[in-house]
Structure formats: C-alpha cells, structure tokens
Amino acid sequence: MFCLRNQEFMASLKRSMRQIHMAGEKVFVDYAGPTLLLTDRVSGFVRQVQIFVGALGASCYIYAEGHLSQSLPNWIAAHVRMFEFFGSVPAAVVCDNLKSAVNKASRREPVINATYQNLADHYGTVISPARPYKPKDKAKAENGVLIVERWILFRLRKRVFHSLAELNQAIAELLVDLNNRPLQKLPGCRREAFETLDRPAKQPLPASPYQYExxxxxxxxxxxxxxxxxxxxxxxxxxxxxxxxxxxxxxxxxxxxxxxxxxxxxxxxxxxxxxxxxxxxxxxxxYGLWQPDQALAWAEQVGSHLRQLMAQLLNDTKTHEQGYRLHNMLKGLAKEFGEDRLNPACQRAIEIGATSVSNVRSILRNQLDRWSRLKKNARKPTSSMTMFAAHSTIIEDQKHVKSGNITQIA
Structure with missing residues (x-):
C-alpha cells in the first residue's frame, strides 16, 4: 500500500528542468532557517544569530557567516565579505525576496533595493531575484544551506559563544573543512572545482572596496x-x-x-x-549671518560718533534680533538723511544723553545736527555777516528746542 501511494504521489509531481550553471556565472545567496545562539557573559541573555550562506553555481563553493539580524547593513556587508572570500565577482547574484534585497517582488519586474542595486553597480554584477514562491529558482542556495546546516551548524550546536566574532571564527574554520571535503558524485572537492572552474571565469574585484550607502x-x-x-x-x-x-x-x-x-x-x-x-x-x-562686528565696521566708516553710539546701543541689547534691528534702523536713517548728517546727529545725541534711535531721528528731522557744526564754526574767526547768520541759526534752533518735539530729547 505504501509503495502504491508513493507511486501516485510521484506521478503527481511536476517535471523539473535540469539547470546547467556556467563557470563564473551565478552565486546563490540566502539565510539558513536554523540559527545559532550568543550568550551574554554578565546577564546570560541569549540572542539568535542568523546564518548567511552563499554558493557558487558551477563549483558549489560555499561561504557562510553569522549576523545578529537580516537588516540591510548586515546583508550588504555579507556580500562584500563573500566577494572578498571568493577573490572575484560572479556575473549575477541570485537572491530571495527578503526586504533587504527586494522592495517589491514580481515575477517579471521586481524592484531592487536601491542600496543593493548600488552594490551591484559597484562590483559590476547583476541582481536576479528568484520568483516568489519558487524555491527551485535558487536550488543551489537551498542545497548550500542544507550542507551548512549539516556540516557546520550541527557541529556547533552545543558550543557556547559569547561574541559574534568568536562564532564567525568557528564558522570560518569549519568552512575550510567543508569546502575541502571530497564530493560524492564528482571527482575532487569544492575548493578544487572553484579553482578550476569559477575563479578563472569570474571578473576581478574593483580597485576600491564598496562603501556602504x-x-x-x-x-x-x-x-x-x-x-x-x-x-x-x-x-x-x-x-x-x-x-x-x-x-x-x-x-x-x-x-x-x-x-x-x-x-x-x-x-x-x-x-x-x-x-x-x-x-x-x-x-x-x-539676517542669519549678521554679527555685531558688521554693524560696528559700518559705523566706523561713517564716523566715530556713530560708532560710539552703535557700540553703546549694542551693549544694551540682549538678543541677536535687537542688534540686527538697531543696525537696520540706523542704516535707514543714513539712507533717508544722508551719512554726512548722521554722524553729527549721533554726536548731538551723545552730548544731550538722548541715546536712542528715535531721538537721533528727531534730531535729524529738526536739523539739530547742525548744532555741533555751528559751535565749531563759532570758535573760528568769521566775518560779521557770517557771525550774524550763525547767531540767527542758533536762535532758530533754540526756538525748536522750546517746541514740544524737542523737549523730550533735550
């Protein structure tokens, strides 16, 4: 009865095409199902380690290493170390549809992860994802995972590891033994087949190593x-x-x-x-790059009294915005009344103790900035007509001083 049922089951299976892999053409990559364990020395906390496996198509030469997760950085780093282990790059990489490799799985137009594609461009290879739910597309990877489980994971299952480097060192030692084991149906071993078939046919590594992006x-x-x-x-x-x-x-x-x-x-x-x-x-x-030194440098170009007033005003400010506004207001006065009047107006403001921008504006509007110039001229010998004009101007300024606008300044 068992043989009859087995014959019926075998008759129901679909036909499989035998795949012939050319030398240096493909490498098949995947993660093994079983995991190894890492134990923290202090807390005793146990973490699972994912096992990455890569197998070449023609020679079945195998590479394996452990990761703490199947994240994108670990996935990319595993490929870089795998290519260095092989010493060359195959024409194509056949992978599963995990998220670190494929953003959108499709039978015809899969969307490759941009970082993974950038890795392929750097090494001059092609990413060829297997079709979803078609494990036979990557049969070499499945077979390589099975061999790693038997000859590496099974032998390490009872060992206690406290670091990932220690675990990968143990895997590397057993990997040498695995690739040197004689093949059952072919002469020689995987390492000899690799040296004879895959290594001569594959393209060399690029001059610079890949930088993760x-x-x-x-x-x-x-x-x-x-x-x-x-x-x-x-x-x-x-x-x-x-x-x-x-x-x-x-x-x-x-x-x-x-x-x-x-x-x-x-x-x-x-x-x-x-x-x-x-x-x-x-x-x-x-506004963003404004500094008080810029305001002082501009004031120095206009005149010493403006610089003195500017330094005093900036010293009283508490925020960057206050200083910026003071600088702009004084520059506005210079544009409105002229720089040649602004410096004497600042001198007048300092003399009467009215050190604010509004007071300087009031002095300019009422033309009291001439007060200092008239005082200087009064010290110089002048003709009677000039003295009379100066005296008249001073009397006129005094009238302005008595007005309401200037009383608040003086």
Whole structure:
C-alpha cells in the first residue's frame, strides 16, 4: 500500500528542468532557517544569530557567516565579505525576496533595493531575484544551506559563544573543512572545482572596496531643510517643497534631485541642524549671518560718533534680533538723511544723553545736527555777516528746542 501511494504521489509531481550553471556565472545567496545562539557573559541573555550562506553555481563553493539580524547593513556587508572570500565577482547574484534585497517582488519586474542595486553597480554584477514562491529558482542556495546546516551548524550546536566574532571564527574554520571535503558524485572537492572552474571565469574585484550607502526619499520643507535621523540638513532654497533622494554613507549625506547632486553635508549624529549659507535666500542669509562686528565696521566708516553710539546701543541689547534691528534702523536713517548728517546727529545725541534711535531721528528731522557744526564754526574767526547768520541759526534752533518735539530729547 505504501509503495502504491508513493507511486501516485510521484506521478503527481511536476517535471523539473535540469539547470546547467556556467563557470563564473551565478552565486546563490540566502539565510539558513536554523540559527545559532550568543550568550551574554554578565546577564546570560541569549540572542539568535542568523546564518548567511552563499554558493557558487558551477563549483558549489560555499561561504557562510553569522549576523545578529537580516537588516540591510548586515546583508550588504555579507556580500562584500563573500566577494572578498571568493577573490572575484560572479556575473549575477541570485537572491530571495527578503526586504533587504527586494522592495517589491514580481515575477517579471521586481524592484531592487536601491542600496543593493548600488552594490551591484559597484562590483559590476547583476541582481536576479528568484520568483516568489519558487524555491527551485535558487536550488543551489537551498542545497548550500542544507550542507551548512549539516556540516557546520550541527557541529556547533552545543558550543557556547559569547561574541559574534568568536562564532564567525568557528564558522570560518569549519568552512575550510567543508569546502575541502571530497564530493560524492564528482571527482575532487569544492575548493578544487572553484579553482578550476569559477575563479578563472569570474571578473576581478574593483580597485576600491564598496562603501556602504543608503538611499531614502524625502521632501524638502518650507525652511529648505530635509530631515534624516533627527538631524536637519539644508538644501538650496529653490528646491523647497520638492521631492528629493538622500544618499547616506557613514560620513556623508548627499541630496539628489533627478539624479543630480544639489547638496552634500558631513553626516551628523544626535540632534543637529546643518545650514550652508549659500543655500539660504538673500534676506535670510543677511539676517542669519549678521554679527555685531558688521554693524560696528559700518559705523566706523561713517564716523566715530556713530560708532560710539552703535557700540553703546549694542551693549544694551540682549538678543541677536535687537542688534540686527538697531543696525537696520540706523542704516535707514543714513539712507533717508544722508551719512554726512548722521554722524553729527549721533554726536548731538551723545552730548544731550538722548541715546536712542528715535531721538537721533528727531534730531535729524529738526536739523539739530547742525548744532555741533555751528559751535565749531563759532570758535573760528568769521566775518560779521557770517557771525550774524550763525547767531540767527542758533536762535532758530533754540526756538525748536522750546517746541514740544524737542523737549523730550533735550
């Protein structure tokens, strides 16, 4: 009865096509189902370790290592070390449809993770995901996982490991023994087949090692900054409210718009705001980069009395905004009444103790800035007509002083 049922089951199975793998053509990668354990020396906390496995198509040469998770950084790092272990790069990488490799699984047009695709571009290889729910597409990976489970994981199952480096060292030692074991149906071993078939046919490693990069989509805010990992980075203000792409490495963050780099920053950690002055609008840049030294330098060019008044006013301010407004108000007076009148007006304000911008404006409106000039002229010998004119002007100023507008100044 058993043989009859088995024959019926075998007759119901679909036919399978035998796959022929060319030398140096493909490497099949996957994670093993069983895991190993890491035990903390102090707390005794136990963590599971995921086992990454890669197997070449022609020679069945195997690579394996342990990870704390199947996250994207671990997935990429495993490929880099696998290529270094092989000493060359195959033409294609056949993987499963895990999230670290494929963003959208599809039988015809799968969407590859941008970081994974960037790795493939760096090494000059192609990512070829297996079809969903079709394990026979990566039969070499499944067979390689089975061999690793039998000849490595089974032999390490009772050992206690306290660090990932210690565990990977044990895997590497057993990996040498696994690849040197004689094949059952073929002459030689996996290492000899690799040296004969795959290594000569594969392309060499690139000159520089791969630098890990992540890609994220983002949208520029109204303040022309983008946020990543609680840090804010500036973008040229022309790109506000636009969709962009971030390329992140361990040390840099680049902003890409339609494949073109528009900004680059040193990566920050924690909470930070990074703003490049060239990315700001002119008005924002003028306000954001304003310093009291700029105000004092401008006042020095106009005159010593303006500088003295400016220094006194800035000394009394408590915020950056107050100083910026004082600077702009005095520059407005210089534009309205002229710089040649502003300095004498500041001198008059200092003499009478009316050291505020509104008082300087009142002095200019009522032309009391001439008071200092008339006093200087009065000390010089002049003709009778000039003295009479000066005397008349002083009398006129005194009338203004008695008026309501100037009483509050004097």
């Amino acid at each position: 992540e890609f994220h989509k983002a949208r520029v805010g109204l303040d022309y900054h983008v946020e990543f990992d609680r840090c804010y980075y500036s973008v040229p203000y022309q790109y506000k409210k636009q969709d962009i792409e971030l390329r992140i490495t361990a040390s840099t963050l680049e902003v890409l718009s339609r494949g073109r780099r528009v900004a680059s920053h040193a990566r920050q950690f924690g909470i930070a705001i990074v703003t490049v002055p060239e990315h700001m609008e002119a008005a924002h840049r003028h």
